[in-house]
Amino acid sequence: MIQLTNIHKTYKVGSKQVEALKGVTLHVNKGEIFGVIGFSGAGKSTLLRTINLLEKPTSGSVVVNGQDLLKLSEKELRHARKKIGVIFQHFNLLSSYNVFDNVAEILRMNRVPKEQIRKKVEELLRLVGLEDKASAYPSQLSGGQKQRVGIARALAMDPEILLCDEATSALDPQTTESILDLLLDINQKFNLTIVLITHEMQVIKKICDRVAIMENGVIIEQGTVLDVFSNPQQPTTRNFIKTVFDDQVPKEMLAKIKNAGPSAYILRVAFRGDAALDPVLGTLASRYPVRTNLLYGSISSIKGTALGILLLHISGEEKAVQEGIAYLRESVYRVDVVSQEEVGR
């Protein structure tokens, strides 16, 4: 659906060249919710704006729905943009138009017949739950309601893609939840492809299928949300995941761990909530002569799938420990050996 290839973007700030994107390649499939997370200044906003060419890359190619956007004329690009909806952190509604007209204006610009506009807008306002606010002005709405208007407006032209530029960053946690539910709902209802950027891992965790982590203008890690959460590779990724799974163990505690044998490892065990864990740990203890210690455990819902993370300290004879790890690997979603530094706080 969206294919960005080797995108570079250089700005000129005064006499200095600033490289915002340093060769980003990204593929988003039809109907999925793809999240890009990064700290501010990581380049994620620039990346998102590249998808509809609000930001023209210095080099690279942008193919959306089979169309190479950089090869289009201005008019063709305008046409292509109509199929890419956008919602914004600060909503960007028209203050002098009421809710109905905010949604209707883009349809009027495209000369949609009046009666059709009325039907479409009413339908969209029902979808976002604002049918009783049609004649209110944006200044009379709460942040969450404003974003709902933004979503209705973005859907007015029946887009195939929805870009969300920090769409929940200005909202409180509860409102964020309800807006995310709405996004998930329209993703499923219309098979709408959604690309969102955020700095909140909660957002990724709740609705995304896949995630890319950005730092200094490059994607440092990407994969399914389940994989990235169960086995993060980069320190920045771990920092983000810490906001959801705080799988860090105090250093003093690590120092006190007793080794019952020549070999000892710390394992990060990820298990899906639908797999029973109890018998696995029980079997491990009874079948293999190893000693295990639970350092950390938590379970969280990742887009409807429960994912548990355990930190296990396992020790014993090398052979037994390796066999034990192999058994665990067969039985749960993912097992990784991690270093003390990785989990120490």
Added chain:
Amino acid sequence: MDRLVELLPLFYQSFEETVIMVGISLFISTLLGIPLGVLLVITRPDHLAPNKWVYHSLNVIINVIRSLPFIILMVAIIPFTEFVVGTSIGVEGAIVPLIVYTTPYIARLMETALLEVDRGVIEAYQAMGASRSQIIFRIMIREARPGIVLCLTIATIGLIGATAMAGAVGAGGLGDLALRYGYQQWDIEVMIMTVIILICLVQAIQSLGNWAAKKLKKTA
């Protein structure tokens, strides 16, 4: 008091002349000033139609005209005024310099009003595939309406002041009245009356402008 009643037709005539001069020059200056203000905004770097050359030349021209006090501008462009309307005195002779004086003023005020329109809103409509002219006329100007109304209010008041000065070229109007009776004949009563009329006029216009801007602002 009886004298004032006696002079009433004169006041009325002067008032009418002022209104005509302000009205005509405001109308034409607005027609010219709004597009110039739009140009001053959209030709900025990173705006809808970046064009350094247009932006900088407009800026310089506007600054040059705006540096001149009205009374000097009026005298300096007499040849131009004569070329356009065939005379440099009377109501017609005053309207040309009034327009030349007010147009850059309105352009600057329009620029300020249009810059108030949130860049994000403009970007939102760019992202939705709206054309440049749709963004200018249906988004920017519409969103800036409260600011535009206030800007025209200020321009009108400035214009009334300039019109009074136009009395110096025998343009008529309240300024001329004050100059002839109040200054040249030291007629305090007429002077005070003129001042009162001017104050009321300015008050009325400002209040009307404020009311209209508030009405357009749509805040809860």
